[in-house]
Amino acid sequence: MKLNAIYKYQLVDHRNAVLIFCGVILAVMALVPMQITFSSDILTTNQSSQIAGLDIAPAVFLFVCGLNAFKDNFLFALQNGISRKSLFVNRICVAVTLAVTMALFSLLLLALGKLIESPLSGIAYSSLLSMIYQSPGIASFSGLSEYLISFLFLTVLFIAAQALGYLITVALYRMNKKQKVSYIVGFYIVVFVVLPIIDMFISGQISTILAKFLDISMGISAHNPFIGMFSLIIFSIIATGLTWVLIRKTGVKN
Amino acid sequence: MNGIQINDVTKTFGDTLALNQVSLTFEPHKIYGLLGRNGAGKSTLLNIITNRLFADSGKITIDGLVSVENDMTQGLLYLMSEKNLYPESMTCNEAFKWTKQFFKDFDLDYALNLAKQFKLNTKKKIRSLSTGYTSIFKIITALSVNTPYVLFDEPVLGLDANHREMFYRLLIEKYSDRPFTAIISTHLIDEIASLLEYIMIIKNGEILVNESCESLLRKGYSVTGAIKHVDTFIADKEVIGEDVLGGLKTATIIGSINKHTLPDGIEITNLDLQKLFIKLTNEE
Numbered sequence: 176m177k178l179n180a181i182y183k184y185q186l187v188d189h190r191n192a193v194l195i196f197c198g199v200i201l202a203v204m205a206l207v208p209m210q211i212t213f214s215s216d217i218l219t220t221n222q223s224s225q226i227a228g229l230d231i232a233p234a235v236f237l238f239v240c241g242l243n244a245f246k247d248n249f250l251f252a253l254q255n256g257i258s259r260k261s262l263f264v265n266r267i268c269v270a271v272t273l274a275v276t277m278a279l280f281s282l283l284l285l286a287l288g289k290l291i292e293s294p295l296s297g298i299a300y301s302s303l304l305s306m307i308y309q310s311p312g313i314a315s316f317s318g319l320s321e322y323l324i325s326f327l328f329l330t331v332l333f334i335a336a337q338a339l340g341y342l343i344t345v346a347l348y349r350m351n352k353k354q355k356v357s358y359i360v361g362f363y364i365v366v367f368v369v370l371p372i373i374d375m376f377i378s379g380q381i382s383t384i385l386a387k388f389l390d391i392s393m394g395i396s397a398h399n400p401f402i403g404m405f406s407l408i409i410f411s412i413i414a415t416g417l418t419w420v421l422i423r424k425t426g427v428k429n
Numbered sequence: 430m431n432g433i434q435i436n437d438v439t440k441t442f443g444d445t446l447a448l449n450q451v452s453l454t455f456e457p458h459k460i461y462g463l464l465g466r467n468g469a470g471k472s473t474l475l476n477i478i479t480n481r482l483f484a485d486s487g488k489i490t491i492d493g494l495v496s497v498e499n500d501m502t503q504g505l506l507y508l509m510s511e512k513n514l515y516p517e518s519m520t521c522n523e524a525f526k527w528t529k530q531f532f533k534d535f536d537l538d539y540a541l542n543l544a545k546q547f548k549l550n551t552k553k554k555i556r557s558l559s560t561g562y563t564s565i566f567k568i569i570t571a572l573s574v575n576t577p578y579v580l581f582d583e584p585v586l587g588l589d590a591n592h593r594e595m596f597y598r599l600l601i602e603k604y605s606d607r608p609f610t611a612i613i614s615t616h617l618i619d620e621i622a623s624l625l626e627y628i629m630i631i632k633n634g635e636i637l638v639n640e641s642c643e644s645l646l647r648k649g650y651s652v653t654g655a656i657k658h659v660d661t662f663i664a665d666k667e668v669i670g671e672d673v674l675g676g677l678k679t680a681t682i683i684g685s686i687n688k689h690t691l692p693d694g695i696e697i698t699n700l701d702l703q704k705l706f707i708k709l710t711n712e713e
Contacts, residue, residue: 180530247516253481254514255531256503426482427512 181257182265185248189240189273196236197280200229204284207298208291226288230281230303230329234336237273241340244269246348250427259422266341267415274333281329282322304328307393308400328400335407338414345421348428431493432456432610433478433506433578438487440473440634447473449634450487457577458608460600460624462615462642465631466710471614472511474631475580479508491578504532508580509571513563517556521549521566525573534575543569543599547592560587568596572603581613585620593617597624618703628702632710646700649683654695662695670704681705 207226252262288300304325347355374381394402433455440448447470455461465471476482480503491502515524529535544551547565564586571579585593615621628645630638659678670681681704
């Protein structure tokens, strides 16, 4: 009963945010054909309007959800006699539930996108999956396989996004004020100042290595989303493992 | 039922030793007073029992089962803490409903009835409650939760005298209707003294006193009378506190007395627990 309650509580915690997000995205989707209908320029000049990678928005949204999912829930769980282990296990279940829900929502967007996509309307819709993995000129993702692979890829991507957000928020909770400030400031200085400067002096070797790493780990050049899924699963496992290491001895802070 | 057993629990915060090899037992269906000066280690002990903090060493069992990270044993406890662990954007009504989800014996009707008695607006968000009403909200939850062990950490913080009286009355009523173990940590010793069956005093992370209220009160007595008479009477006794009001003096004395040998003009009353506490916990 209690375990069911903590799952339900964590899920309900995201309900309003999820509904608002879905409403906004659907409104954006609805605005595109409306804008084209009312824009005489596009109709007369045969310009096209492209909706691309809209399903990256749920990934960002779920990352933010992950960032906001720890402190209040942790304290509330302890107040109600829930162990850290149960909270954590149920958090994983909630993350999977949210990932599946948002992946299904993205499929709905894909279906809507396909529905409004036509040369006549001047709208082109491309999913994140086809943007990353589609080979130019080859229709490797189409029909049911596109939906199925998209669903799997987005579910894994959304789990990874939440795992990263949750890891960051748990790590920040464990730190004191000084540590928090130094880590956040340090991160921005290293990533946005130090690394670009070093990269500039060594003829972009760092960015090349990073791009290559991203390419190989996500299977972009290989046009294989399953490599990407595998890497994202490994990333999620590592992030979740680290999160557990941080949570298991966390106490209530004064 | 074995109660809450604490064996050799030690906890440090950096260089500060908060609890030093504390061993205690809280038996079922008794009301305990956990007393100590600020920073003595009372809240730390309660937080360790309820899994909010981890002890450096030692073991705690609840009804014979290990308490650390155990949902089953933690379900037998409820800690009304000084610190608010409820989401501040939650309304009191929502908090009651969620508590019912976590504690199957939580009595929602009783909680709403208490809220009416205390004039707590349950539609209000927890963050908008005053300090006193935040304590009232937590008191109501703790009294309605119906777990075998309820721990109160500074329950009357910010409460006016009327609300404090109400809390003490409701606690006794609840205890009479459905006995449970209550552990009350407070600084208002005089007010709570009549409720307590057992007293535990913590000083610098160590248990100084662990005995029944009755036997503790038998350790001494108070005498009241004219200043001159009282001064003569206490001359050869261990006095732990004196109060003068007009021409009357009250002295608190450690030791026993034969009531028949009491001089005329002097009245004897029970030991003042607060005076004893001050004496015992004084650093000198």
